[in-house]
Amino acid sequence: MPDLQRYFVPAENWHDNEVVITDEDAHHISRVMRAKSGDEIICNHPDGQAAVTEITTMTSDHVYAVIKEWLEGSAESPIAITIAQGLPKSDKFEFVLQKGTELGAAAFIPVQSDRTIVTWDHKKMEKKMKRFKKIVKEASEQSHRNKIPSIQPVTEINQLAEESNGFDLKLLAYEEEAKTDVYQSFGMVIRRLNPDDRVLIVIGPEGGFSGQEADILKQNDFVPVRLGPRILRTETAALYALASVSYQFEELG
Amino acid sequence: MPDLQRYFVPAENWHDNEVVITDEDAHHISRVMRAKSGDEIICNHPDGQAAVTEITTMTSDHVYAVIKEWLEGSAESPIAITIAQGLPKSDKFEFVLQKGTELGAAAFIPVQSDRTIVTWDHKKMEKKMKRFKKIVKEASEQSHRNKIPSIQPVTEINQLAEESNGFDLKLLAYEEEAKTDVYQSFGMVIRRLNPDDRVLIVIGPEGGFSGQEADILKQNDFVPVRLGPRILRTETAALYALASVSYQFEELG
Incomplete structure (x- = not known):
């Protein structure tokens, strides 16, 4: 698994093949990580699944990314x-x-x-x-x-x-x-x-x-x-x- | 085991049946705990043994205590x-x-x-x-x-x-x-x-x-x-x- 930055994205921001990252996380991606289109990040769905995604577009407060691959395996405790x-x-x-x-x-x-x-x-x-x-x-x-x-x-x-x-x-x-x-x-x-x-x-x-x-x-x-x-x-x-x-x-x- | 205050006392301060507590610990006993003669404290020897002791005398920077009972058992890890x-x-x-x-x-x-x-x-x-x-x-x-x-x-x-x-x-x-x-x-x-x-x-x-x-x-x-x-x-x-x-x-x- 690549060692990419991870973000938890609310369920309503997942659409078919696209994920929309907003607010502080969008700011973190654009300003702190200084990411650009084509960069990869991992997005976590609240249901526990995670996907490698590729950034397509960034506006001042939104980051749009497409799902490339759902990740298998979990770091959650069985208990x-x-x-x-x-x-x-x-x-x-x-x-x-x-x-x-x-x-x-x-x-x-x-x-x-x-x-x-x-x-x-x-x-x-x-x-x-x-x-x-x-x-x-x-x-x-x-x-x-x-x-x-x-x-x-x-x-x-x-x-x-x-x-x-x-x-x-x-x-x-x-x-x-x-x-x-x-x-x-x-x-x-x-x-x-x-x-x-x-x-x-x-x-x-x-x-x-x-x-x-x-x-x-x-x-x-x-x-x-x-x-x-x-x-x-x-x-x-x-x-x-x-x-x-x-x-x-x-x-x- | 009574829930008494514990102090680690250097080996040279153990004499037969008496323990002498000095410096910061003596200060802690007299000023912070406000102990008096007859009160009990636990003293730990560097070799890992511990004893319940009774305070006999307190000066401005020394506390003298007599050993009443050596404690059995240890809270040290076997590894x-x-x-x-x-x-x-x-x-x-x-x-x-x-x-x-x-x-x-x-x-x-x-x-x-x-x-x-x-x-x-x-x-x-x-x-x-x-x-x-x-x-x-x-x-x-x-x-x-x-x-x-x-x-x-x-x-x-x-x-x-x-x-x-x-x-x-x-x-x-x-x-x-x-x-x-x-x-x-x-x-x-x-x-x-x-x-x-x-x-x-x-x-x-x-x-x-x-x-x-x-x-x-x-x-x-x-x-x-x-x-x-x-x-x-x-x-x-x-x-x-x-x-x-x-x-x-x-x-x-």
């Missing part, structure tokens, strides 16, 4: 992992979004919990979400993914528990588990998964979940696991989980 | 992994040090290579190294490790190849490997390791290794591997490798 992350500071959440996207996450849910120290200003939420979406889009392009992970609105524990029914496996990365000698082995739980399974992993905020929150999750079939024997910072836990699942299903095979 | 990291910008290297320590690395080697974009000012090296050491010490304490990873001086590829003989396995995380369909499976290589094996993992800088550098490493028995099917940023690659080895040997067991 769809949703990371429900207890709200850390904004920059740490952005870190989880960027690295988590590289490591194959399917979706992210910021979780408001009892011990969340930070509060995200509701008025700034729209702007913040726009920035978050930009981070996962760029990380998806950079890591050659076929799909952009979704980011859900800030969710509370009760709501998370209610909405968790659709998942095949629900895990609670519980710091307390790492300190005891008796715990659920993360490896054993992960190894039992099958391709196309959907997994929800909940990770506590900096201060950890309260006992009450942990109880709500456990009552809703969240399995407490430890992520290795060392105490991980909240923003490192998601990466441990994602790298491990990738190792198990994409490298051990 | 000693050295991360040889192609020099990224300073803040990214600091990120690798902090997260890599949490994830169990035994040592770090900053590697100067052909495509290294950044140069680290030799005059500032001493100050920089002091800062690096502080980061790994604090991350070791925070993650409840028994040992502080070492940080070696900046090393060039030829020198790294020469000094790599003591390792049981040498890996080259080679971005090009992730793009092809035929590659060495990281899982298969890792699975064959035995406890106490020493592994050296070399990770290219932002621009990747030059072909010549990759050749030097391959001639010196470095095995090229891919770390999952997605293209990882240089600072994410070390974390993928460390989390995977932890998963294999500390969670799959």
Whole structure:
């Protein structure tokens, strides 16, 4: 596969054999990459397919390209992992979004919990979400993914528990588990998964979940696991989980 | 194990039944933690052992504590992994040090290579190294490790190849490997390791290794591997490798 620049293009911009790239991506192609007619780029369709395309025309804010070849193969994980992350500071959440996207996450849910120290200003939420979406889009392009992970609105524990029914496996990365000698082995739980399974992993905020929150999750079939024997910072836990699942299903095979 | 604050104490400060804590750590205990006589702290000996101790006396810059109980168990990885990291910008290297320590690395080697974009000012090296050491010490304490990873001086590829003989396995995380369909499976290589094996993992800088550098490493028995099917940023690659080895040997067991 040629090492071409990748762009995610919304479904409505695909017409028969032509793709139209607009807005910031069009600007990136013409001004940053300084592309010209005849140059090739890879366009990703939201359904996960990708095609090598050739640029035909560029206007000030549109780039038109024709599909030359649909690409086979995918860099998507066989296991769809949703990371429900207890709200850390904004920059740490952005870190989880960027690295988590590289490591194959399917979706992210910021979780408001009892011990969340930070509060995200509701008025700034729209702007913040726009920035978050930009981070996962760029990380998806950079890591050659076929799909952009979704980011859900800030969710509370009760709501998370209610909405968790659709998942095949629900895990609670519980710091307390790492300190005891008796715990659920993360490896054993992960190894039992099958391709196309959907997994929800909940990770506590900096201060950890309260006992009450942990109880709500456990009552809703969240399995407490430890992520290795060392105490991980909240923003490192998601990466441990994602790298491990990738190792198990994409490298051990 | 009680969730007490941990401090790494140099070997010369352990006397029979007493431990003496000095400098910044003494300051941390008295001023930040506001500890008093009778309070307990965990002291880590450089040999990897740790003990619960009770504070007896505090002066302006010394804290004296008696050993109450040696702790069993260890949060150290059974596989000693050295991360040889192609020099990224300073803040990214600091990120690798902090997260890599949490994830169990035994040592770090900053590697100067052909495509290294950044140069680290030799005059500032001493100050920089002091800062690096502080980061790994604090991350070791925070993650409840028994040992502080070492940080070696900046090393060039030829020198790294020469000094790599003591390792049981040498890996080259080679971005090009992730793009092809035929590659060495990281899982298969890792699975064959035995406890106490020493592994050296070399990770290219932002621009990747030059072909010549990759050749030097391959001639010196470095095995090229891919770390999952997605293209990882240089600072994410070390974390993928460390989390995977932890998963294999500390969670799959």
